[in-house]
Amino acid sequence: MTRRTIVAMPGDGIGKVVLNETIRILNSAGFEADYVEGDIGWEFWCKEGNPLPKRTVELLKKHKIGLFGAITSKPKDDAANELAPALQNKGLVYSSPIVGLRQYFNLDICIRPCKTYKGNPLNFIRRGKGGAIEEPIVDVVIFRQNTEGLYGGVEWSNPDNIVYAALTSHPKFVKNFGSVPREDLSISTRIFTRTGTTRILMAAFEYAKKNGYKSVTLCEKPNVIRETSGMMFKLAQEIQKKKFPEIELWNTNIDAQMMWLTKNPENYGVIVAGNMFGDIVSDGFAGLIGGLGFACSAQMSDEGIAVFEPTHGSAPKYAGYSVSIVNPIAMVESACMMLEYLEEKETAARIRKAVAEVIEEGKVQTYDMMKMTGSADVLANGAASTQQMADVIIEKLKTKYSNNPDYEYEKNS
Numbered sequence: 001m002t003r004r005t006i007v008a009m010p011g012d013g014i015g016k017v018v019l020n021e022t023i024r025i026l027n028s029a030g031f032e033a034d035y036v037e038g039d040i041g042w043e044f045w046c047k048e049g050n051p052l053p054k055r056t057v058e059l060l061k062k063h064k065i066g067l068f069g070a071i072t073s074k075p076k077d078d079a080a081n082e083l084a085p086a087l088q089n090k091g092l093v094y095s096s097p098i099v100g101l102r103q104y105f106n107l108d109i110c111i112r113p114c115k116t117y118k119g120n121p122l123n124f125i126r127r128g129k130g131g132a133i134e135e136p137i138v139d140v141v142i143f144r145q146n147t148e149g150l151y152g153g154v155e156w157s158n159p160d161n162i163v164y165a166a167l168t169s170h171p172k173f174v175k176n177f178g179s180v181p182r183e184d185l186s187i188s189t190r191i192f193t194r195t196g197t198t199r200i201l202m203a204a205f206e207y208a209k210k211n212g213y214k215s216v217t218l219c220e221k222p223n224v225i226r227e228t229s230g231m232m233f234k235l236a237q238e239i240q241k242k243k244f245p246e247i248e249l250w251n252t253n254i255d256a257q258m259m260w261l262t263k264n265p266e267n268y269g270v271i272v273a274g275n276m277f278g279d280i281v282s283d284g285f286a287g288l289i290g291g292l293g294f295a296c297s298a299q300m301s302d303e304g305i306a307v308f309e310p311t312h313g314s315a316p317k318y319a320g321y322s323v324s325i326v327n328p329i330a331m332v333e334s335a336c337m338m339l340e341y342l343e344e345k346e347t348a349a350r351i352r353k354a355v356a357e358v359i360e361e362g363k364v365q366t367y368d369m370m371k372m373t374g375s376a377d378v379l380a381n382g383a384a385s386t387q388q389m390a391d392v393i394i395e396k397l398k399t400k401y402s403n404n405p406d407y408e409y410e411k412n413s
Helices: 015-028 042-048 054-063 076-081 099-106 160-168 169-178 193-212 229-245 255-259 275-287 327-341 345-361 384-398
Strands: 004-011 033-037 065-068 109-116 139-145 154-155 186-188 216-220 248-253 270-273 296-300 305-312
Touching: 004 015, 004 054, 015 065, 015 327, 015 384, 054 065, 054 099, 065 327, 076 384, 099 305, 109 275, 109 327, 139 193, 139 275, 154 275, 160 169, 193 216, 193 229, 193 270, 216 255, 216 275, 229 296, 248 255, 255 275, 270 275, 296 327, 305 327, 327 345, 327 384, 345 384
Parallel strands: 004 033, 004 065, 065 305, 139 270, 216 248, 216 270
Antiparallel strands: 109 139, 109 296, 154 186, 296 305
16 A cells, blocks of 8 residues: 555544544554644634635645544634634634635535445334334435535625626516615525536446446426526436436435435435535435434545545534544544545455444444433443444454455455
8 A cells, every 4th residue: 555645634523533533443454644634623713713724725735635524613703703802803704614625626526425334223214014114225325516506605695786786687586575675685696507517417427337326316406496406407317318328317306305215215326416405415314324423425626636524513512521422433434435535445345344343233332323312421321432432443453354364355345
């Protein structure tokens, strides 16, 4: 294996501990890398007025690969109030640093797998025929357009003359909002480009073909959001017909999809959506495999820069505990996605097998897996700490999936 340099961006709250424990697991699995820490998050907003310092951008520009923990975001006024006194009243406005990274490096392709781990007590179950309990296997990979849509940041409150004049040129704005005082208006845009939409659709179809999925589901709302969702659906039809006729194209509305994912989640394979709907549907499917403690993601550009992160937040209420209680598996899975991206597929497979065995055995479980409410006393009631969960995964790696001559990497796994 070639030794690499990875930009480790722990961020806020629990991001710091889950990233540290994941790096321990990567080291134990034999992944050779140097880690340089990138400053990002709430701490740097408060003391510097910038949650994404330029030095971190330069680190990622240089080394290309990032592992990201989690960030804290707060409403506009709260963010302003927490700035250092010398920085207040200078017109600084907080914006999400992870969204900033996506925009700066055009990390437009976001991949969020949601796959069942056998034996996970949090797996979705339902009643089948005759009242039998069924546990469908979920194997869904969501492709989310990561830089456009509602997360594009093109927004106004009390729009200026130029913006307001543009809005009033649309008859539906005049009919529905023409009598609303301008100072009472807040507007967020949903902008799709043909280039960005084509890239995420192509990525979804190519992944489906490479990995043997029979269908790609477009999850949008073209019957109502006719321009943006409509363009995406039309492009999906063209791409499927011209380039991937062997893969079925399914079209579902986001609201209906949220109903169907608990009726028949095993029917879905690859799902593709715009930014907001991709975020929503990926959290929905994550709930079927155990929640955000198991939800990982990768985001990448066409210029070789990629960042890997769990989809959960920073959970600041847990960050101050003397012993961390949070589940590190989402971060571990995100690191496995990084390994696959770097063509270290054997190492990723070994880590995943170790994680799978720990989950199936059920001897060591974090508080969420034991269906406890998160609090400082869960450890006294039998829940594993973050470090203990990492320890048992490392022990599996050392005893079964590292030096065991009978273990063979499943190249098609």
